[in-house]
Amino acid sequence: MFFKPRLESLDASTSCKGSNPTQFSPIRRLVAVIILLSRFIIYPIFFSPLKRIPYAHPLAIFTPLWMDWRRFVGREVQTTNEAFKKYGPYVRLGPNEVAVNTIPGGITTVHGHGFENFDKTSWYDFFINYGTRNTFSALGKEHGSKRKRVTSVYAKSYIQNSRHVRAILAEMVQNRLLPAFWEMAASNAPHDILEINFAYGLDFVAAFIFGLSRSTNFLQDQVCRQVWLEEYRKSHPSEYMFWLLEHPRLIRVLAKFRIFVVPKWYHKADVDFDMWGTKLVDETEKFLQKGFTEEAASSGEMPHVYFQQKRAMAEELKLDKGAYFKPTPQQRLELASECLDHLVATRDTFGVAFSFVLLELSKHPYAQARLRAELRSIKTPVWYSPTSTGRISIANLPEPTVLEELPYLWAVLKESIRLRGTVPSPNPRITPSGTTTNLGPHKNIPPGVRISAFAWCLHRNEAVFPQPELWLPDRWLKCSSQELAEMEKWFWAFGSGSRQCLGRNVAMEIMRYALATIYTNFETSVVDDTGFNYNSFVTGSLGNRLMLKFTHVA
Numbered sequence: 001m002f003f004k005p006r007l008e009s010l011d012a013s014t015s016c017k018g019s020n021p022t023q024f025s026p027i028r029r030l031v032a033v034i035i036l037l038s039r040f041i042i043y044p045i046f047f048s049p050l051k052r053i054p055y056a057h058p059l060a061i062f063t064p065l066w067m068d069w070r071r072f073v074g075r076e077v078q079t080t081n082e083a084f085k086k087y088g089p090y091v092r093l094g095p096n097e098v099a100v101n102t103i104p105g106g107i108t109t110v111h112g113h114g115f116e117n118f119d120k121t122s123w124y125d126f127f128i129n130y131g132t133r134n135t136f137s138a139l140g141k142e143h144g145s146k147r148k149r150v151t152s153v154y155a156k157s158y159i160q161n162s163r164h165v166r167a168i169l170a171e172m173v174q175n176r177l178l179p180a181f182w183e184m185a186a187s188n189a190p191h192d193i194l195e196i197n198f199a200y201g202l203d204f205v206a207a208f209i210f211g212l213s214r215s216t217n218f219l220q221d222q223v224c225r226q227v228w229l230e231e232y233r234k235s236h237p238s239e240y241m242f243w244l245l246e247h248p249r250l251i252r253v254l255a256k257f258r259i260f261v262v263p264k265w266y267h268k269a270d271v272d273f274d275m276w277g278t279k280l281v282d283e284t285e286k287f288l289q290k291g292f293t294e295e296a297a298s299s300g301e302m303p304h305v306y307f308q309q310k311r312a313m314a315e316e317l318k319l320d321k322g323a324y325f326k327p328t329p330q331q332r333l334e335l336a337s338e339c340l341d342h343l344v345a346t347r348d349t350f351g352v353a354f355s356f357v358l359l360e361l362s363k364h365p366y367a368q369a370r371l372r373a374e375l376r377s378i379k380t381p382v383w384y385s386p387t388s389t390g391r392i393s394i395a396n397l398p399e400p401t402v403l404e405e406l407p408y409l410w411a412v413l414k415e416s417i418r419l420r421g422t423v424p425s426p427n428p429r430i431t432p433s434g435t436t437t438n439l440g441p442h443k444n445i446p447p448g449v450r451i452s453a454f455a456w457c458l459h460r461n462e463a464v465f466p467q468p469e470l471w472l473p474d475r476w477l478k479c480s481s482q483e484l485a486e487m488e489k490w491f492w493a494f495g496s497g498s499r500q501c502l503g504r505n506v507a508m509e510i511m512r513y514a515l516a517t518i519y520t521n522f523e524t525s526v527v528d529d530t531g532f533n534y535n536s537f538v539t540g541s542l543g544n545r546l547m548l549k550f551t552h553v554a
């Protein structure tokens, strides 16, 4: 925009009939050099509205390629964290990109509260499924309406009071987790807990979306689990995520010239993965059409997310049949896009975050003992007792609120997620059009500037979390109420504002039940954590292993 008029005038004034168009006169060359210098050197240094924001690297003033390179080599978070340490909570990552590392004057402005979030960028287009946006990838007003459809079933009160959710939890704990851990302990050998945690998160969320009978059983079916995880790895390939997230248009343009940045197997896996999603949706739709009712359905069979979406769509369209209307082909894809995204969100976050919780506990036996004492002190502990037939049985699952109110359990979860369980993404947002933005001391930031923020960095603010690299659950318990409020304010693992994580209550709930299941009955110890990459936190380039040993504790 800044130089457009000059380019046009250049075309008009310097076009010379009869001259060889491929030869440039010295004046043309000089003008071209001046334009380039102004655009790429003088403007960024002297006139850019971002010029007063400290740059992470001198090249960041002139080109996005410097930060692109850091992203390409997987050093985005580390690079930004180092820049924050050197230059404070506002740094410039590129000519048109800023990163913030403060709640007041940063996150509160960009990620807001309520519905005042800045909009997302095209970075999220990767998460569009079937060409249809979902809550995670929707922009502008569309986001509000998509989120509204499903938000009620993800509320804590809903999750904690639904008999269907309780049945799903009972199935997970009694029939899937306990036998698996029992066998692991009996084998006296190390096991990869990361894979088990992927399976647990996916099994629960799939059952929550579609109902138990139509969901996955990755905890028990190891072959299916490994096939699925491999398919997922190919359709979300960490080695190509830089291109897919940051430069989707470039991938498409290069493909026209037969330059394929992303290999063909990715596209095939993507299609296969999408087909798997529509299969689950179609089976659930058949189940509804057969006359399902929430009250009459056996426990665990309620397809919460699918049903609720359809109910909300019917209300929007004023359809008499409620959730039982037959979806059009486009509605079917809309439903599938949302459901599949929740499974992707689970795979991308839960397994790794929860593995970090288990890793920290495994490294701290005193913390396990303290947690075990607390878990055994409740009215109905999650004891197991193998019966004569070798089956595991538990009389009662503890009430959700009983587990939620256990202080040490809560502190262990908070601290583990603070330290490691955060997504490594920059959560990019864009400054809104038609106005300027103030970020703390930096005023008049124009529209269209990308703003990044990382929970990893926010959680390392020494003023709020002293000795931030240490795992100290007691920091959440032995503190004043002001200190606690400050820590809560800076805890950003699930984002904030209207785009805060939809699944956070589910994630916390199922982590509590799994911790109660494990630490009431077993001790865990680290056998090999070298495959569990400390530097790539949640998604990153994991695909690795975390080898823990389980030992039964009478």
Ligand code: HEM
Pocket: 135, 136, 137, 147, 205, 341, 342, 343, 345, 346, 349, 350, 353, 354, 421, 422, 423, 425, 427, 428, 492, 493, 494, 495, 498, 499, 500, 501, 502, 503, 504, 506, 507
């Ligand atoms: C420990 C586990 C989890 C962590 C750390 C986590 C973290 C996050 C974060 C940071 C965001 C905001 C992302 C952004 O704005 O770019 C987010 C959004 C979201 N999460 Fe999670 N998540 C977790 C588990 C889950 C689960 C289990 C589900 C699904 C059942 C889920 C569904 C979603 C959805 C749908 C959004 C988009 C919300 C919106 O844009 O309105 N998440 N999550």
